[in-house]
Amino acid sequence: MREIHRPNVSDRPGSVNAETAARLVATAHRLADAARAETLRMFRSPDIHPDNKAQKGFDPVTEADRASERAMRDILAEVRPEDAILGEEFGAQPGSSGLTWVLDPIDGTRAFISGAPSWGVLIGVTDADGPIYGLVDQPFTGERFEGGLGISRLTDRQGQRELRSRGGVTLAQATLMTTYPEVGSAEEHAAFRRVADRARLTRYGLDCYAYALVALGQVDLVIEAGLQAYDVVGPIAVVQAAGGVVTDWQGGPAHGGGRMLAAASPELHAEALALLAQA
Incomplete structure (x- = not known):
């Protein structure tokens, strides 16, 4: 039988202790807040003029993508300078801590430029074994989904609740x-x-x-x-x-x-x- 890769990130703190885990989560929320401000400032704006990153076809990028990632990188430079960064718009930056922040400042730029609220800001933290924490933020709807380091929750305008995937479905x-x-x-x-x-x-x-x-x-x-x-x-x-x-x-x-x-x-x-x- 094929061996399936099934890490349980909510129970696997990886290479971090409880104090560091709390700091990582707090930092992730600070990044998401900064990205919300930058993306909402330009969402559904008539002044959005996307550039095309693709030589063939259409792979859009906007100033909102770049501003969102810059804002998150600036915070990491201040509070987590020892961590590595991998971001869609500005590439890889090495670190010395063994942790990497993986950033997508707008996942779904095509939806973003179309005015559809199905895009999101993606923030993840990996150690040598893979993801230990992640966050999916939808700024326009005010929904923030997060998981790992003992957390599985949705925070929205109604408050907080546990995230639990659906079982018993064929x-x-x-x-x-x-x-x-x-x-x-x-x-x-x-x-x-x-x-x-x-x-x-x-x-x-x-x-x-x-x-x-x-x-x-x-x-x-x-x-x-x-x-x-x-x-x-x-x-x-x-x-x-x-x-x-x-x-x-x-x-x-x-x-x-x-x-x-x-x-x-x-x-x-x-x-x-x-x-x-x-x-």
Whole structure:
């Protein structure tokens, strides 16, 4: 039987003690607050003029992306200068602590420039073994999903509540999400269709918000391909802390990016993985 990578980040403090864990969580919230201010300042503004990062096609970036990441990096330079940073817009910065902050200042820039509130700010912390804490923040709706270091919670305008993924759902009963209908290559699309054809409902387009909904118990599966580390570290920690399972399409670690399968339960993960992993 294939060995599945199933770390429980909510119970694995990794290389940090309780005092350091508390400081990391406090710092993550400070970063998210700063990113909220920068992104909301420009969201649904007529002055947003995206640049295109792609040589072929359209991969937008805005000044909101850059301002959000700069604000988070400035805070880390002040309070966590020994930690490494990996960010989408400004790349990698080495550190000496063994911890890395993985930042996506706006995950879902296409949604952002379209005025749709399905984008988010992603913040993750990794040690040598992978994610130990993650945060998915949706500034416009005021929702903040976080997981790891003993935490699994949603904070919104109504207060706080525990995040818990949904159990007892088979693939035939499941709601499946992905960002793009084509998923990736023709081979990847075919693998996705093997799962989608057996799921009860398939929906598209929510970027990081789909992973937050898995942690919230509203969605059962997210399957994607072509991801980068900054796309996945925060969501992985949130989903796993809520009781879900996240791996690549072969059952291995997914925090480096590439192909990702997030499932609300181990049983549902096994069903989907068996279809994705078919030659």
